Amino acid sequence: MRGALGGPRVLLRRLREVMAEPVSAQDRLDKIVVLIAANMVAEVCSVYVLRVDQTLELYATEGLNRDAVHLTVMRVDEGLVGHVAREAESLALSDAHAHPEFSYRPETGEEVYNSFLGVPILRAGNTLGVLVVQNRARRTYTEEEIEALQTTAMVLAEMIASGELTALAKPGAEPAVRRPLHLKGVALADGLGLGHVVLHEPRIKVTNVIADDVVKETARLDAAIGKLRHSIDLMLEDDGLAKAGEHRDILEAYRMFAHDRGWMHKMREAVLSGLTAEGAVERVQSDTRARMMRASDPYLRERLHDLDDLANRLLRELTGRNRSSEREALPENAILVARNMSPAALLDYDRSRIRGLVLEEGGTTSHVTIVARALGIAAVGQVENAAGLADPGDPVIVDGQAGEVHLRPPGDVEEAYAEKVRFRARRQAQYAALRTRPSVTKDGVHIELHLNAGLLVDLPHVTETGAAGIGLFRTELQFMIASAFPRISEQLKLYRAVLDAAGERPVTFRTLDIGGDKVLPYMRTVEEENPALGWRAIRLGLDRPGLLRSQLRALLRAGAGRELRIMFPMVAAVEEFDRARAIVERELTHLRKHGHGLPEKVYVGAMVEVPSLLFQLDEILSRADFLSVGSNDLVQFLYAADRSNVRVADRFDPLSPPALRAFRLVAEAGLRHGKPVTLCGELASRPLEAVALAALGYRALSVSPASIGPVKAMMLELDVSAARKVLLPLLEDKSGMADPRAALSAFAKASGLPI
Ligand code: PEP
Ligand code: MG
Secondary structure (H helix, E strand, O other): OOOOOOHHHHHHHHHHHHHHOOOOHHHHHHHHHHHHHHHOOOOEEEEEEEEOOOEEEEEEEEOOOHHHOOOOEEEOOOHHHHHHHHHOOOEEEOOHHHOOOOOOOHHHOHHHOOEEEEEEEEEOOEEEEEEEEEEOOOOOOOHHHHHHHHHHHHHHHHHHHOOHHHHHOOOOOOEHHHOOEEEEOEEEEOOEEEEEEEEOOOOOOOOOOEOOOHHHHHHHHHHHHHHHHHHHHHHHHOHHHHOOOHHHHHHHHHHHHHOOHHHHHHHHHHHHOOEOHHHHHHHHHHHHHHHHOOOOOHHHHHHHHHHHHHHHHHHHHHHOOOHHHHHOOOOOOEEEEEOOOOHHHHHHOOHHHEEEEEEOOOOOOOHHHHHHHHHOOEEEEOOOOHHHHOOOOOEEEEEOOOOEEEEOOOHHHHHHHHHHHHHHHHHHHHHHHOOOOOOEOOOOOEOEEEEEEOOHHHOHHHHHHOOOOEEEEEOHHHHHHOOOOOOHHHHHHHHHHHHHHHOOOOEEEEOOOOEOOEOOOOOOOOOOOOHHHOOOHHHHHHHOHHHHHHHHHHHHHHOOOOEEEEEEOOOOOHHHHHHHHHHHHHHHHHHHHOOOOOOOEEEEEEEEOOHHHHHOHHHHHOOOOEEEEOHHHHHHHHOOOOOOOOOOOOOOOOOOHHHHHHHHHHHHHHHHHOOOEEEOOHHHHOHHHHHHHHHHOOOEEEEOHHHHHHHHHHHHHOOHHHHHHHHHHHHHOOOOOOOHHHHHHHHHHHOOOOO
């Protein structure tokens, strides 16, 4: 038997004509299967569509019993068609009956066909259906035929994705492509966001997949690959970019892939089978995605991201579209969906239009999470394949409390969420009523609640929430959103605005905490193996005193005539604190000499976020005016678990005895020295964790703006001495079995605490 009749290109051209005909969806499908069967010299061609209930329905056939259309339905764990859908891989058999998964459907009359070739209908790596050809004779399908059928399946993928087939479906059995999805992830930032999907790095939509002129398309593909390679080389040569550690590794990987012969070969083959250059890139990438998404190896999955990026870059070369033009079209109620995002990228968006954030990665204390929380954006992380499943404009609900996402939600889910939103609004009103109530526990312990901030947009929160002050002002955020180092005058302006907004309330400014995952795009840094343990925060400040000096100068000038609180991040040795404090003194002298107004009083403190400081508490407390525990970093370093690596970030519970003992050490040392101790990590923002901190002796916490209400509502009901009786014995327990979280949860429940 000879292969494809007239070749795949002829078939594609005919298909394009059929796609353009003004006929019904069913007629179009019927014509398509006839065309494919004739072209492939097959007796049978059938299209199965994956439905919302994850079954496969026969939508059209040439050769099988036509009465079976829309009647034959099978599960994905059933038969050869199910196998193709499940594995998202082609299956070619010369003796289909011999395959262990062969299952026979009498209504189709397929028992006489021996050879079977099935290919998945894929879009962005997701299976939408299965396209099958069958022959009576035992035959081996050639590579070219398999390739041709895969190419044809792309046309069907676009047809299914367009929603054209939905009209043919019974209610509740629509094609799965647009089905509602309930995706589970991890709660990153509290809140409910209802809106429409905006892909942070949008896939380029390929509309024209069928080529007119193969020679021309091959040339276009080659030219685009050439440009892609060149642009990667340029990026690698660009010192500024190339030196930025991790970035360089990614670029090196891109360069490797961009020269990968297998990848090139597959795309060229796809063009030769009749696709446009764009269609070929998309097809090869969709296949690759489908295969790699089934891999559990994290390394392979990481490479998939690289390949996705690269394919998208190639599509940009081909379509001439760039990123900035897409940025403008941010709709109202945007829900950003991304694999991952840097804090700076999030800050780049128009905050007033963003209602939610969905990430495939993202840990609970990673900086993009902190920024989302600061901006009051509901966020959910670790949602598998979120960016692959969502299409721009899809309706979506982000539940930042439960850590869930509803993509294309059905009506009843939407209604339930509308009710939740009303409920939250009522609760917010209750919190607002607590605004002026002092945060005093039932047994009369005053626990000050401050808030964490870092941007101008945070400032209205100070009065809105009734916070006692700003316990942590992350000064680096201004640097992260800028395109060049902010000048002293710009820094001064921000710091003054912060102090003005706070009025009488204290503000604790933390000096620049850059390095680690807080990268300044315009600052050259050296490549580091372990940036979290590297040249960051105060280390960088002391080595680059010019930067620290100018920041301190801006802070001291902004604080003229008022009290000023400054603290240094990542202090690991008291000597670092001494040197940093000396710079403060020098700047004060300088300002005095030049006749500038000075703060009435300057308090200088240290953050406790490196474990070494736990063992120099007396030394640091005899020097510092106050301490603030950065539990995000302290827990990361105590457990050696990278806070921005989702595989380990939440592996260890900060409510475990080792971490709680560490927090207790600091609180008790502060009491001994009569110096204030605060905790400003994300931990304090969760009511149950705040119970533990109050029990350990903390009398001031700094939390995200949205947490002031819930934490205060809890404090008003808390009996601290009762909580101490529950928690402290557990810290003495040496069995290794103590479970403070469970004990505190039970205590909270029994005491009716709003947790
Ligand atoms: C911390 O480490 O807990 C902290 C408050 O600082 P950041 O999260 O900015 O590193
Ligand atoms: Mg920190």
